[in-house]
Structure formats: structure tokens, C-alpha cells
Amino acid sequence: MKINKPKILLYDLETSYTLSATWGLFDQNVAKVIREPFIISVAWKWLGEKQTHVLSLPDFNLYKKDKFNDKELVKKLWELFEKADIIIAHNGNGFDQKWSYGRFVIHELKPPSPSKYIDTLLIARSKFKFNSNKLNDLAKYFKIGTKIQTGGIELWYNCIEKFDKKSWNLMCNYNKQDVILLEKVYLKLLPYITNHPNIGLMQNEVESCPNCGSCNMQRRGFSFSRISKFQRWWCIDCGGWSQSTLEDNSQIR
Numbered sequence: 001m002k003i004n005k006p007k008i009l010l011y012d013l014e015t016s017y018t019l020s021a022t023w024g025l026f027d028q029n030v031a032k033v034i035r036e037p038f039i040i041s042v043a044w045k046w047l048g049e050k051q052t053h054v055l056s057l058p059d060f061n062l063y064k065k066d067k068f069n070d071k072e073l074v075k076k077l078w079e080l081f082e083k084a085d086i087i088i089a090h091n092g093n094g095f096d097q098k099w100s101y102g103r104f105v106i107h108e109l110k111p112p113s114p115s116k117y118i119d120t121l122l123i124a125r126s127k128f129k130f131n132s133n134k135l136n137d138l139a140k141y142f143k144i145g146t147k148i149q150t151g152g153i154e155l156w157y158n159c160i161e162k163f164d165k166k167s168w169n170l171m172c173n174y175n176k177q178d179v180i181l182l183e184k185v186y187l188k189l190l191p192y193i194t195n196h197p198n199i200g201l202m203q204n205e206v207e208s209c210p211n212c213g214s215c216n217m218q219r220r221g222f223s224f225s226r227i228s229k230f231q232r233w234w235c236i237d238c239g240g241w242s243q244s245t246l247e248d249n250s251q252i253r
Contacts, residue, residue, distance in 0.1 A: 005213060006085035006202045008047035009115075010186065011077075012178040013096050014040050014056075014171060016068075016160050017153070038070040039103055040159065042077050043175035045183055047088075052179050054172045058165075067163060074103040081112035086197055090135045090182055091121040116197040120186050127192050135181055144184040148174040191240035209235035210242050 019035035022028035041056035057063045060072040077100055081087065089096040097117060104111070124133040131137070136147040150170065158167035190196070190211055200208035208215045214237040223230045223243055230243040 004203055005048070006197075006199060007083055008086045008088065009044060009080055009084035010047060010088045010179055010182050011042065011044040011080065011096065012089060012175060012182060013042055013077075013099055014175050015099060016040050017156060035068060038068060039073055039077070039099065040070070040156075041171055041175045042073060042080075043172070043179045044080055045179050047183065047186075052176050054176045054179075056159075056168055056172050056175075058163075058168055068160075070103060071107050074100075074107050075109070078104055078109050078112055081115065084115050085202065086116045086118060088118045088120065088182065088186055090119070090178075090185070092117060092119045093122060094119075118186070118193070118196070120182065120189060123189050123193055127189070135178065135185065138185050138188075139181045142185065142188050144188070145177075145181055147181065148177045150174050187238075191235070191238050193240075196240075207233075209233075209238060209240055211235065211240040212238040214238065 016035075016037045016039075018030075018033060018037045020030040021032040021034060023031055041054060043052065043054040045052045055073060055076055057067065057070060057073060062069050062072045081100065087097075101111075120135075120138075121133055124130060124138060130141060139145050139147070148170070155167055155170060155174075158164040159171050193211060196211045198210040199213035200210050203213055205213065205215060207217055209217060212235060214235055216236040218234050218236060219231060220234040220241075221232050223232050229246060231246055233242045233244065234240075235242070
């Protein structure tokens with residue numbers, strides 16, 4: 001029987017700055033907002049697939065008419081959310097998810113189908129004590145790569161104000177690399193995530209790992225509560241631990 005695996009989306013956004021007027025250079029209040037910020041690129045990958053995708057504003061026909069309008073890009077992002085069963089981002093709860101839904105409502109899109117969310121930043125903060133929980137620093141700790149150097153705000157300025165093609169190419173590569181690192185960091189953290197959506201339950205597979213969905217499981221002793229005894233399981237593939245009641249091993253949690 002074919003297993004219907006849940007679609008797990010890893011994604012990252014790049015956004016513009018707020019263009020504003022001030023009366024000075026240091027410690028200033030904004031006197032006037034000249035242009036509100038918007039999404040400039042979206043990179044994504046489906047877990048288990050090789051290809052990492054990216055789209056930026058110049059990839060859409062609307063860019064020829066309005067270089068600061070992200071409506072078509074946001075529609076594409078909405079379509080990705082609509083397909084996903086689980087959505088993963090680093091600082092997703094604090095940034096990417098809120099930005100996404102903010103642009104959805106601005107462009108009069110209805111909420112996409114409900115999904116489960118995983119924020120790798122929150123997992124790193126709650127489970128470990130690292131000097132830094134930034135994506136780039138976690139990747140360095142795990143020796144799985146680094147972010148692409150952008151040169152700072154000049155890259156954003158050259159993309160948004162000068163419409164420079166080479167700058168847009170660098171922006172897209174930078175955005176893609178973040179998703180590549182995100183996937184690697186997520187897989188490193190995966191066996192430690194105790195509240196992960198139950199993949200085994202979602203794919204209706206008996207005796208499978210709730211974190212990664214693998215059926216490559218071993219019984220590893222028992223755990224106990226004050227009134228019950230549970231079968232303890234260890235996933236050979238991801239290394240995660242789970243348990244089930246002795247009467248019904250299909251309900252591994």
C-alpha cells in the first residue's frame with residue numbers, strides 16, 4: 001500500500017526596508033513613511049525533494065508595471081501554504097509567518113488551509129543553550145554550511161531602487177541558501193522535538209516514527225507513569241524516541 005506522506009514546506013522570505021523621511025541621522029523618529037515594506041523574494045523546498053526553488057519580484061509580469069508590488073509573489077506564497085500540511089521556518093512565528101499572513105490580508109486573500117507550524121528558532125531556544133540561535137550560527141555549530149555574504153543594506157538598495165539584475169541574482173542565491181541551511185538545521189534538531197506533529201499518524205502508518213514517519217523502529221524497553229506502562233520506541237533513521245500503550249502499538253506518540 002502506498003504511503004501518503006504529508007507535504008512539509010521549508011521556506012524563507014526576504015523583505016524590503018521601510019522607506020521613510022527623518023530630520024536627522026541619529027536616534028530619530030520617522031517623520032513620514034514614504035513607502036511601506038513588501039516581500040521581495042520567497043525561497044522554498046519540499047522536504048524529501050532535491051530541488052530548492054526561489055522567486056523574486058522580477059520573475060513576474062507585474063514587475064514591469066510596478067516594481068514595488070508584491071501581489072503576484074504573495075499569491076504564489078499563498079499557493080505553497082495551501083498545499084502544505086506542515087510549514088517550517090526559522091523565526092517563523094516571529095517573522096515569516098506573520099509577514100506572510102499580513103501580505104495575504106493586504107492583497108485580500110482568504111486564509112490558506114490550516115497547517116501545522118514548526119519554528120526551528122523556538123526549538124533551539126527551548127531545548128538547548130547555544131551562544132546564538134541564529135540560523136547561520138546554528139549551521140556553523142553543526143558544521144553544515146554558512147549563509148551567503150550579501151554586503152549588507154547595499155544589496156537591498158541595489159535590488160529595490162536601482163533594479164540591478166546582478167544584485168537580484170545574489171539576493172535569490174542568498175534566499176535559497178537560507179532554505180538549504182534551514183532543512184539541515186531542522187533535520188539536526190528533529191529527534192529532539194517532543195511536540196512535533198505526528199507524521200506516523202498523518203500518513204496512517206502502523207508503528208512508525210511520529211517525528212519523521214520512518215517504519216524503521218526498534219522496541220527499547222518501557223517507560224512508566226504512576227498508573228501505566230508504555231512500550232518505548234527508538235527510530236533508527238532520525239534517532240527520536242516515542243512510546244505507545246502496550247495494548248495498541250499503532251498509536252505511537
